Amino acid sequence: MISTLHSGPVADAIERLYAAAQSGPRPGPRRAPGDRETERERSVAERAADAADAFMAISPDTGRLLYSFIRAAKPPTVVEFGMSYGISTLFLAAAVRDNNFGRIYTTELSEKKIAAAQKTFIDAGVGDLITVLAGDARDTLTDIEGQVGVVLLDGWKELYLPVITLLESRMPTGAVVVADNAESPDMAPYLDYVRDPANGYVSVNIAGKRNDTVEISSRV
Numbered sequence: 202m203i204s205t206l207h208s209g210p211v212a213d214a215i216e217r218l219y220a221a222a223q224s225g226p227r228p229g230p231r232r233a234p235g236d237r238e239t240e241r242e243r244s245v246a247e248r249a250a251d252a253a254d255a256f257m258a259i260s261p262d263t264g265r266l267l268y269s270f271i272r273a274a275k276p277p278t279v280v281e282f283g284m285s286y287g288i289s290t291l292f293l294a295a296a297v298r299d300n301n302f303g304r305i306y307t308t309e310l311s312e313k314k315i316a317a318a319q320k321t322f323i324d325a326g327v328g329d330l331i332t333v334l335a336g337d338a339r340d341t342l343t344d345i346e347g348q349v350g351v352v353l354l355d356g357w358k359e360l361y362l363p364v365i366t367l368l369e370s371r372m373p374t375g376a377v378v379v380a381d382n383a384e385s386p387d388m389a390p391y392l393d394y395v396r397d398p399a400n401g402y403v404s405v406n407i408a409g410k411r412n413d414t415v416e417i418s419s420r421v
């Protein structure tokens with residue numbers, strides 16, 4: 202079998218979007234520690250509006266990792282926090298398509314990104330697998346259906362902890378959480394949480410090829 206990731210409209214869309222991300226605007230420079238406080242004071246929605254043209258996509262390696270987790274676990278429900286233009290969502294959708302089972306719930310604040318991604322998903326033939334929830338993940342992810350087997354956390358980093366605690370009651374033993382950009386100082390409370398055995402995870406940090414790391418945590 203040739204996977205949906207390797208050939209066909211999803212593979213083509215991923216390639217096209219990575220090329221667009223390369224030539225598009227980049228997110229602003231990383232903030233110095235003093236600036237971070239000022240940055241946090243700006244609302245979640247304001248920062249999303251400022252980043253409306255930036256892709257900020259996961260790496261292809263992280264995409265392939267997510268694909269593999271979903272193929273292995275065959276979860277009924279996959280959740281993504283932070284869709285942007287949907288590169289990561291296409292990796293998730295490739296796996297759900299190849300499993301012939303499951304559904305993806307993803308969430309995004311930027312209306313511009315939502316409109317573009319929904320068109321991409323339909324053009325790539327995976328629109329039927331993806332529910333796009335418009336709005337703040339802390340509201341939109343409160344009542345999604347099904348047992349959540351795989352989660353990608355890739356929205357604003359200081360929200361990883363409130364978002365995962367929101368989903369936990371629907372995450373069975375064995376559910377896997379992939380948290381992107383674990384090197385971000387804003388992720389410290391999340392990392393403390395998933396690395397404390399009392400909170401019911403086994404967690405490992407994996408270095409990427411750039412200066413990025415992902416934290417992979419499984420529910421035990």
Ligand SMILES: C[S@@+](CC[C@H](N)C(=O)[O-])C[C@H]1O[C@@H](n2cnc3c(N)ncnc32)[C@H](O)[C@@H]1O
Nearest residue numbers: 249257258259283285288289310337338356357
């Ligand atoms: C790093 S980008 C996501 C990249 C995407 N996962 C990919 O790999 O293509 C983060 C996105 O999360 C969105 N976001 C941030 N906070 C959010 C929130 N509270 N609710 C919904 N979306 C949010 C931002 O608007 C931004 O588009």
